[in-house]
Amino acid sequence: MSTLHTVNKSPFERANLQSCLGHAQKGDSVLLLEDAVVAAMAATAMAPKLADAAQSVKIFVLGPDLKARGLDPAGVADGIGVVDYDGFVDLAAENSTVHAWL
Amino acid sequence: MAYETNGKTVEADEEGFLVNINDWNEDLAGLIAKDEGIDMSPEHWEVVNFLREYYAEYQIAPAVRVLTKAIAKKMGPEKGNNKYLYELFPYGPGKQACKIAGLPKPTGCV
C-alpha cells in the first residue's frame, strides 16, 4: 500500500505542499505539477525542506509544467525526478491510492 | 417562472422551486401544490412542515432516504416509509414536498 500525492499549488502562495509532506508516509510518492513545479528548483528557499522530505518519500516533478514556465529541468534539485505524462500515468498505476491536494 | 399570490409575484426557477425561501407562506404552498396536482391534506402539511423544520435546523433539503428515516424517527415507521410518502407525493417526496415547502431541490437530486 502506497500513495501518490499530487500537489498543484506553489508553496510560496499556499501551504498545500507543506501539509502534503507532513502527511505523506514513508515510501509514498509526491508529484509536483502545475504551479507546484517551482518547488522543485534547487535555487529556491524550499530546497532544504524537499531534500529533507526526499529521505523518506520519492519526489517527482512534471516536465511539461516546468517547460511551460521557462524553468530548466537541469536546475531541478538533486533527488527529484523529472517525469513526462507517461511517467505520471506510471506513478498513478504503481501506487494503490492517488491523493490530490487541491 | 413565477407564482402570483395575493397580488404579489414570487420568483421561482424553471422547475418551480422558489428562488428565495423567505418568499414562502402557506397560501403560496397551496398554490404550488395545486400546480403539482396535489390537494393539501393535514398529512401533506405534516411532511411539509417537517421539511421546513429540517431546513431551519440543517440549512439543506434532505435526500429522500434521509427524510424517510428522519420522519420514521419522529412520527413512527407507519409514516416514515417510501409507500406512505410516495402516496402523498407521487413524483417524489424529496422533489415535490421540498418544492411545496419552498426549499431548494435536495442536494444530489437530479
Add this chain to the structure above:
Amino acid sequence: MGDKMEEEYEGGVVKKFMFVNRKAPYGTVYALEVLEMVLISAAFDQDVHVAFLDDGVYQIKKGQDTKDLGHKNFSPTYRALEGYDIEKLFVERESLEERGLSEADLLVDVEVVSRADMAKLMGEMDVVMTA
C-alpha cells in the same frame, strides 16, 4: 486498487473514501463544494470519511454568523451528516492547537487524532480528495 479492503455490498464494491478539508469557509467556495460532494457521496453507499486539518478546522467552528455577509451559513449542515450515515469525522489535533482551538469549539462530534495518525488513516483509503 486496494482489492483486499473491498467488500461486496448489494452487488457493488465499497471503497474507502476520504474527503479532506483544509480551507476556511466563505473566503473561497471549496468548503461548500466539498460538503456537497460529501452529501452526494452518501447516496452511493461507500465508506465515507471526512477530515478537517489546517484551516479546514474553521469549517466546524461553533458560533458562525454570516448574516452581515449576505452569505448562507452552511455550518449547521455538518450536523446533518449523521442523518446521512456519515459518522466518521476526524480532526487533526495539531491543526486545532496551532489555531488556539479545542474540541469544545467544534459544532459536531469528531474524533481528534494526531497528525501522524491522520497520515496513517489517509494511507488506508482507496480514494482521497483534499481541498
